[in-house]
Amino acid sequence: MKQHSGALGRLATLKQLAQRFAFLALAVASFGLMLLGKADTVVVERMRVAISDTVVPILDVMSRPAGAIADVVGAVRELATLRAENVRLREENANLMHWQTLARQLDNENRALRNQLNYLPDPDPSFITARVVGDTGGAFVHSMLINAGSRDGIRKGQAVIAGEFLVGRIAEVGNRSARVLLITDINSHIPVLLENSRAKAILAGDNTDRPRLSYLPTNTNAAPGDRVVSSGHGGAFPPGLPIGVVASVQEGVVRVEPYVHRYQLEYVTVVDYGLPGVLPSDAAPEGRER
């Protein structure tokens, strides 16, 4: 009997040792994955993509009721501000009618001038609209999963817009899922222009709601309210896509308020402008700028 319990005791010790070893191995594996991911190997990306392809259908189903609830909340909020909104829209409409007239005139003029110049127009971009199915929110990452992937024609590096505004780019593509890296993410660096002064800069996210303008020439006068648009340098985005407005200039740090906020994104449009140059890595445009 005593011998038997001794054997059992040894077995228990062995089992405990094995468990400790497994725990340690898993911890080492975690660090290994972090390093491997940092080295940007294809293996890690394939793994990510395989898992996200698997879970996106589930996320798709789960995000639908959430969308419906958000719609109801939005509707109630809209009811409360209906009158004020109406007045604002009337004013805006009057304003826009004026612009519409102007735009028609300019469009006609443009067409006439182009005819005289034998101008070759840019090819029309093709686009895919997808639903945002996964967004954990929070401070650590500013990116989201969408329910469309390479089978829908989405490619890495394509621009992601909401309405007319640039919100990010495609960072990872699976078969039926893709990850959008938002312009506010710490890994996002986009070549931009200040529309008024035509000053070039890099819009660098830092995981806050307002990304910073870096590499802005020192003699530029950036003032709150200045529009920021994509410059088209680096070849990832076409020039002139509106991104946001300068929100604050403090001690040389210029912050930009994007036109579209993360929480507003329910559907996004992935646009293929047929541009050959895709940023190979985020560091590239910075390097060129220096």
Added chain:
Amino acid sequence: MKGSLLQRVDQGVRHLMPMVLTLLLVFLDAVPVHLPAFALVVPLLPLVGIYYWSIYRPDLMPPAMAFGLGIVNDVIAGTPLGVSSLIYLLAQGMTASQRRFFHGKPFRVAWWGFGLVGSGAFLLQWVLVSALNGHRLGFHPVLFEFLMTMCIYPVLSWLFARAQLALLRSA
């Protein structure tokens, strides 16, 4: 014999419950909430699942499961792969090794324990993500996320307790 097989299948399915519930929290965390204030501070729901089941049924929440849930969480959230898996693994290890302390203690002791594990988890996540990005992230949002997770703990813990009573009492 057939009955016993069915029983075993039934028990097997019941034993998957902690994993399924925690996985559900991983998914729930990723559901886009189109509310302005909420997008900034999101509670780390799966941590509650890891913590609760590591105390009350560590046999059904082994280290490998915590690790796997972390991998899925990293992929969905877009955090560097390995960060959540390490955090969940350490949370599981820490909690499971101290679980006897919590048995038979009032609820507020378990809540306090979650505060310790949670603050460690958030701090480690902040350090790891900052280090991997080579840039110190703001600490305030992380603090709010921690507090939010603390607030949600009683609710989830109550739900888990109900589920445990209903499905795992006999097993």
